[in-house]
Structure formats: C-alpha cells, structure tokens
Amino acid sequence: MTLHKGQAADRILGIVLIGLAAFAAIHALNLHVPFSYEPVGPKAFPLGLSVLLALLSLVLVFRPGENGHWPDKALSLKLLAVLGVLLVYALLFTRLGFLITTCFTVLALARLFEASWLKAAMAGVLMTLGSYYLFTQGLGIALPYGRWLPAVG
Template sequence: MNDRKLGIAALALAVVMFWQGWGLEAPFSYEPLGPRAFPLLIAAVMAVCGIVLVVKGGGQSEPNPPGASLRIGAMFLVIVGYALIYQPAGFIIATALMTMLVGRLFGGGWLKPAVCGVLGSVLFFFLFDRVLDVVLPLGVLEAWL
C-alpha cells in the first residue's frame, strides 16, 4: 500500500507543479521554450511515475536500514542549505559544497567528493553560462569571472 500512497502524493504534487508552472512567463523572450517548459516537463514525468506506482504498486516496503533515516534528513538539510546559499555564494561554490556533502553522505571520503565537486561545478558553470548562455549566479566569485 505504501507504493500507492507515494503514487497518489506524486500525482498531487505533479498537478500543483503543472498548475504553478503553466503561469510562468518571462517579461522578454530570451530562449525559444520560455521558463515554463522545465517545470511542465518535470510535472509530466512525475505524473507518469505516480500513475505507474498507483497501478503497479501494492507491495510492502522494507524498513530503512540503521542510520538511513538520519542520512535522509541530512540530505534534506543539504538541499535546503544549497537553495539558501545558491544566489549569494554563486553556482560554483554552492554546487561544489553541495557535491562534497552529498559525497560524504554516500560514504565517500573528503578528497574525491571535494575534487569532483570543484571540477564538476567549474565545468558545468562554463558549459551552461558560457557555452549555452544560461545565466548562473557568480556570487562571491563575480570579481574573478
């Protein structure tokens, strides 16, 4: 029954996302799809997944292994922290920090998540901001970039 409950919750969230995303309009057109395409696409994917869970669901889920609930809560806090520091710190610093913390939550040491976080955030920044012209916040690195 847990899968069906999750499916119903996903469908409800997809409806809310679709309703909120439909009203998004940019004051000027800077890309062909506009700002509503991404939330509507995510809402559609979430609705399909919710339907699959409702139709196919019904199995009982296993309890979380020891310590998993704590890691889930920590992941939630990492995501909230990422959202809070994204604009002032900038994409590169916020994403590197978030990647390092997520790497630690999944059992990595400090070195590999740090290297992957810094390299990945720098590469994705230049890919999106400079190559694809998706404006990302520079934050504290504005003077150097």
C-alpha cells in the first residue's frame, strides 16, 4: 500500500490535532474553580470539545482522503482569516461579553464565506440568541456579560 502525498498530509494533520486535543484536555482538567453555580462545571465544555476533536482526528489518521491537495492561495488566506477571527473572539470574549463577541464573530465568518450582509447579520443574531439560550437555560452555564455591561438576569 503506497501513501499519496494527500494521505500523508491528512495523517500528519490528524496526529497534530490529536496532540492539540490532548493539550486542551490537560488544560481543561487543570481548571479549578472554588465554587461554581453551573451544574456542568467549567471543565465539561472544553473536555467535550477535546474528545470530539480527538475522535474526528482519528478519522484523518485511519481513513485519509484519496484526493489530497493543498488549498490554493485564496482559500489559504480565507482559512487564515477564520483563524484570526476566532483568535480575536477568544481575546475579546470576557471583555465584551458573549452576546457581542459571538454576534460579530458569526457575522464576520458568514461574510468570509460570501454571505450577504443581511444574511450574515441574521445568522449572527439568530445563532447568538440560540446559543445563549442553549447555554444559559438548557445547560445552566453562566456566560460573561462583558466588563462594560452590568449582569442582566
């Protein structure tokens, strides 16, 4: 069995992502909050994402794609922009709060993938409100309101 360039790249990416999942899981396990109002706790969400990332990465390792090729320059720039938007989201999440950062992040991501301004804005508002109610009401997780806005609710 010969490996194609794309299959080797998929396997390498899968192994790197498994390492990232392990790194995130270790940091999630080290989260210690003396008292939490949340029934799930602060470890559940990052641990769940770490497990999901590891499982999906195993697919890349054991079932690499047949037609692997590197993305062209335009797609590479778009992927870097997505990474940048998510980095800004992580940096501003506690400062601006969940509602504002999530809405603008979804808006920016939708625009990156060529949604119209109206559709991007609607997606931002609907996904922000839907995920806010899922986390707060469904899972009982407190989300940051931001340093500039007093706690509501």
